[in-house]
Amino acid sequence: MRDDLILNLSGDSYFMREALRQAIRAFHADEVPVGAIIVRENKIISRAYNQVELLKDATAHAEILAITQAETAVRDWRLNDCTLYVTKEPCSMCAGAMVQSRIQRVVFGVSDSKAGAAGGTLNLLQYPTFNHRCEIKSGVLEGECLQLLKQFFSEKRTEAESSEWALRPDWPPHSQRPS
Ligand SMILES: [Zn+2]
Numbered sequence: 001m002r003d004d005l006i007l008n009l010s011g012d013s014y015f016m017r018e019a020l021r022q023a024i025r026a027f028h029a030d031e032v033p034v035g036a037i038i039v040r041e042n043k044i045i046s047r048a049y050n051q052v053e054l055l056k057d058a059t060a061h062a063e064i065l066a067i068t069q070a071e072t073a074v075r076d077w078r079l080n081d082c083t084l085y086v087t088k089e090p091c092s093m094c095a096g097a098m099v100q101s102r103i104q105r106v107v108f109g110v111s112d113s114k115a116g117a118a119g120g121t122l123n124l125l126q127y128p129t130f131n132h133r134c135e136i137k138s139g140v141l142e143g144e145c146l147q148l149l150k151q152f153f154s155e156k157r158t159e160a161e162s163s164e165w166a167l168r169p170d171w172p173p174h175s176q177r178p179s
Contacts, residue, residue: 012107015039016140019085022049022062023148029054033148036062036086038070038079046070062086063094067101079103087145089116089138095124098134105135109145
């Protein structure tokens with residue numbers, strides 16, 4: 001068997017693909033497609049995707065849900081020996097929760113230059129005066145993570161444009177409206 005056909009069941013790309021699977025579930029649920037998983041001793045102990053719309057809860061980001069699940073799984077609020085994989089760079093709320101739960105390592109796909117708190121705008125994961133700092137790895141399956149977000153927001157824009165047309169019953173003629 002060729003080397004490149006052997007699946008590496010413990011590498012960062014392998015686990016990021018699992019996080020991506022969660023992000024795809026968010027996409028199909030019409031949520032901003034972000035997925036997260038937490039790994040301990042090479043085993044996935046929690047999986048979650050963004051559920052802000054479903055739960056009508058601004059704190060229901062994939063990472064927060066994954067952290068809560070993982071804490072239940074290990075029956076401890078400390079996740080020192082865990083790695084969190086998330087498809088998009090965490091926001092300040094999620095980065096804060098990662099520090100509080102003492103996650104050892106954070107791996108993310110695509111950076112967020114507007115709201116990222118793992119170096120994109122500020123770095124709360126490695127804030128000098130905090131009592132815990134997380135290791136960071138970025139850019140894992142970046143292209144696929146980005147593609148999913150792009151597709152989601154471009155579909156949202158198209159929907160918004162079509163509903164604008166729907167509010168104008170007589171113009172343009174039906175034949176010329178975007179489908
Ligand atoms: Zn967040």
